[in-house]
Amino acid sequence: MSVKQQQAKEVALEAAGAEGPLYSSRTKIYPQSVHGKFRRIKWAILILTLGIYYILPFIRWDRGPNAPAQAVLVDLEHHRFYFFFIEIWPQEVYYLTGLLILAAMALFLMNAVAGRVWCGYLCPQTVWTDLFYAVERLIEGDRRERMQKAQKGWTLETFAQALIKHWAWLMIAWWTGGAWVLYFADAPTLVYNLATFQGPAMAYIWIAILTFMTYFFAGFMREQVCTYMCPWPRIQAALTDEYALNVTYRYDRGEPRGSVKKNAALLASGSPAGDCVDCNQCVVVCPTGVDIREGLQIDCIQCGLCIDACDNVMTKVGKPTGLIAYDTDINVKLREAGKPPLAARILRPRTILYAAIIGVVGGIMAFTLATRMDSGISVMHDRNPLFTRLSDGSIRNAYTIRIANKQTDPRRFEVRVDDYEPTQVEAIGAEKGPNGWPVLTVGPDQTLESRVFVTRPRPAAGKGNDDHDRHDLTFSLGDLVTGETVKAKDHFMMP
Amino acid sequence: MSIAPHDPSPIDAHTGTATTGHEWDGIRELNTPLPRWWLYMLYASIVWAFGYMIVYPAVPLVSSYTKGLFGWSARRAVAEELAALTAQRAPMVNALAAASLTEIEKDPKLLSFARAQGKAAFGDNCAPCHGAGGGGAKAFPNLNDDDWLWAGTLEDISATLTHGIRSADPQARVGNMPAFGADGLLKPAEVSAVADYARSLSGLAVDAKADLKTGAKVFEENCAACHGPEGKGIQEIGAPNLTDQIWLYGSDKATVVEGINKGRGGVMPNWGGRLDAGTIKALAVYVHTLGGSGG
Ligand code: SF4
Ligand code: SF4
Numbered sequence: 001m002s003v004k005q006q007q008a009k010e011v012a013l014e015a016a017g018a019e020g021p022l023y024s025s026r027t028k029i030y031p032q033s034v035h036g037k038f039r040r041i042k043w044a045i046l047i048l049t050l051g052i053y054y055i056l057p058f059i060r061w062d063r064g065p066n067a068p069a070q071a072v073l074v075d076l077e078h079h080r081f082y083f084f085f086i087e088i089w090p091q092e093v094y095y096l097t098g099l100l101i102l103a104a105m106a107l108f109l110m111n112a113v114a115g116r117v118w119c120g121y122l123c124p125q126t127v128w129t130d131l132f133y134a135v136e137r138l139i140e141g142d143r144r145e146r147m148q149k150a151q152k153g154w155t156l157e158t159f160a161q162a163l164i165k166h167w168a169w170l171m172i173a174w175w176t177g178g179a180w181v182l183y184f185a186d187a188p189t190l191v192y193n194l195a196t197f198q199g200p201a202m203a204y205i206w207i208a209i210l211t212f213m214t215y216f217f218a219g220f221m222r223e224q225v226c227t228y229m230c231p232w233p234r235i236q237a238a239l240t241d242e243y244a245l246n247v248t249y250r251y252d253r254g255e256p257r258g259s260v261k262k263n264a265a266l267l268a269s270g271s272p273a274g275d276c277v278d279c280n281q282c283v284v285v286c287p288t289g290v291d292i293r294e295g296l297q298i299d300c301i302q303c304g305l306c307i308d309a310c311d312n313v314m315t316k317v318g319k320p321t322g323l324i325a326y327d328t329d330i331n332v333k334l335r336e337a338g339k340p341p342l343a344a345r346i347l348r349p350r351t352i353l354y355a356a357i358i359g360v361v362g363g364i365m366a367f368t369l370a371t372r373m374d375s376g377i378s379v380m381h382d383r384n385p386l387f388t389r390l391s392d393g394s395i396r397n398a399y400t401i402r403i404a405n406k407q408t409d410p411r412r413f414e415v416r417v418d419d420y421e422p423t424q425v426e427a428i429g430a431e432k433g434p435n436g437w438p439v440l441t442v443g444p445d446q447t448l449e450s451r452v453f454v455t456r457p458r459p460a461a462g463k464g465n466d467d468h469d470r471h472d473l474t475f476s477l478g479d480l481v482t483g484e485t486v487k488a489k490d491h492f493m494m495p
Numbered sequence: 496m497s498i499a500p501h502d503p504s505p506i507d508a509h510t511g512t513a514t515t516g517h518e519w520d521g522i523r524e525l526n527t528p529l530p531r532w533w534l535y536m537l538y539a540s541i542v543w544a545f546g547y548m549i550v551y552p553a554v555p556l557v558s559s560y561t562k563g564l565f566g567w568s569a570r571r572a573v574a575e576e577l578a579a580l581t582a583q584r585a586p587m588v589n590a591l592a593a594a595s596l597t598e599i600e601k602d603p604k605l606l607s608f609a610r611a612q613g614k615a616a617f618g619d620n621c622a623p624c625h626g627a628g629g630g631g632a633k634a635f636p637n638l639n640d641d642d643w644l645w646a647g648t649l650e651d652i653s654a655t656l657t658h659g660i661r662s663a664d665p666q667a668r669v670g671n672m673p674a675f676g677a678d679g680l681l682k683p684a685e686v687s688a689v690a691d692y693a694r695s696l697s698g699l700a701v702d703a704k705a706d707l708k709t710g711a712k713v714f715e716e717n718c719a720a721c722h723g724p725e726g727k728g729i730q731e732i733g734a735p736n737l738t739d740q741i742w743l744y745g746s747d748k749a750t751v752v753e754g755i756n757k758g759r760g761g762v763m764p765n766w767g768g769r770l771d772a773g774t775i776k777a778l779a780v781y782v783h784t785l786g787g788s789g790g
Contacts, residue, residue, distance in 0.1 A: 022529070023528055023529050024529070025531050026530055026531070026532070224530060228529070228530055228533065384626055384627045384628030384630045385626065385628055385629075385630030385631075385637065388630075388637060388639040388640045388786065390641050390642075391640065391642040391736065391741050392739065393740035396639075396640075396786065398785075428784045429606055448603070451785075451786070458740075
């Protein structure tokens, strides 16, 4: 019984005077196994995505002696994010913004081309639920057996099977939580520490949380997460258009539906008869309990399994496959009106726009990543006092500077003021460099704060000449070995 | 607006979906029932809210409030966090207390810690007179410049901080600018002349009619003992250098005359007993690195 039928039943009950069905109890779903193209694609993606998730923390990446050797690592303690050759500092968190834009646009683009590709194949909720269903099927049997067992109630056998099933689910859930924490510390060390009960309490807590969440969401909540909790189906429904491919029941071809015998009789008598043999296979395989023949609906995650089921039936009854298929709204309508369908239109203004945004944002990110410097300087002029008069009458301004060294070796930087000839530049904690500028040493992968003093000669008397007020000046930070230079603009205040 | 509470045909003909049976001006509300667990979650949250009210401070009473089971208070939470912070800083604080002033300036880690500590302590204790960044004001020296009344080495600054200037501390720095005019030591004309002379020492323009000769003589007889024969000052007794460009009270003639007439003598408190040794060290390092030492 589909969810809709169940609701209709409850409504009928209400009409008969029963209490109103403002809340519905859950209809448990027993999806039947199915074979076919989309099932194979789903298996492949399941293995691929779970494989990446479980194996990634163990991949090593050599960054030299002063940095972690884990390819993907979120180092919360030192505020660093490592992704293979990329290292992100907290002040570069805008890359995260970029990633989020890319993710949203990729989702929109997928949707504009082929509907809920994300939901049907890639979403963790789908992948883990699919895996849990597979385990369930392995232990308790296919749809019919499970339904029978549910009806029969507890026997020694069903109890033992349920025990094994929940244990297997918990193991998977536990591995899921266990892999998660490995992204936040050196994976092999953490595995060893966790196994010998020396791991940090935080790690155990997170493993427990994620184990529970996986077990609960994939084992019990399942399609309810999609139907009631997730925002994406709502957004998706508002974003789709009649040119987007969606899992579609081609009612132009299928209706009027009827059993093989009945429809053959109809045809023989000269009345129209559809290809749908009303075998209900598309409904029983559906992991969300939807009847796709009722059209696009929010509960359908577009996993394509009903396509496989229907294709198998069509092959058996000797009719062309594709009664349920990825198709566009407009084509179904065109065929219904007896017109030829359009070729798939992947290039539409919206797909081009999404692709363009992905290209631009991705391009900017790649460009800035490729050209960003391994050093950085930021300067802040003292607010109090704005300037200091020295005993010989010359004027000095003080600045707080912060130098970032993003390499894994200590480096020596010379602090220069190139454009507003100072009589002297000094910095706290600096040595005198080979060119007369102060030189500061910054440790590997660190920042250093210092105070810099810039002195200018005593200004000429009188107002209105160039010596007064505010002047622009530029700090240059030069690596003494490589010569890499970064600049920061600031100003010099005169009395 | 009419509400028909019980529609005899609650299935919407167009969509085939159930309706709630409510109708507003001919528009019927479709029924999309929520799962029942959703409702249970609402109940659970209500239960949770009551539990929360029992465990945490919640209900305002006439002059107090319910304190909650564990007596949690925001004030105590802050105190605990501060204590944790102090404990976390302890190793550095101890290292700072153990190191000598020169050691601190040589060790980049200690230096930056001392400067941060010093900056905070400066804001709390020194800024009211010397300004937030040590920029000074009339009668309160600018600590950023290179002109030091009582010398500006790390040790000197530390000593000034500990014992103060003209303070109650027996080891306080003491120096005395007499009130030459008020006490009748100099006549008004002599005061005027020596004021002109003193200003000329630092290259300030003086009136063409100024009697610099008398001024020089008065200076030699009365001022040179403390300010030095060339007016360069003597830091041991806090006598300022009169030849530089820095004037603590201002360089116009009226101000200089006022100083000679009435004398000067600013007071700096002795922080020795009030701040702990580590904080004084941090302050000394902070002030020293404001730039007065020349970097
Ligand atoms: S509806 Fe939401 S939770 Fe469900 S598969 Fe789609 S994105 Fe995932
Ligand atoms: S209706 Fe078909 S595509 Fe949609 S969720 Fe069910 S089986 Fe998957």
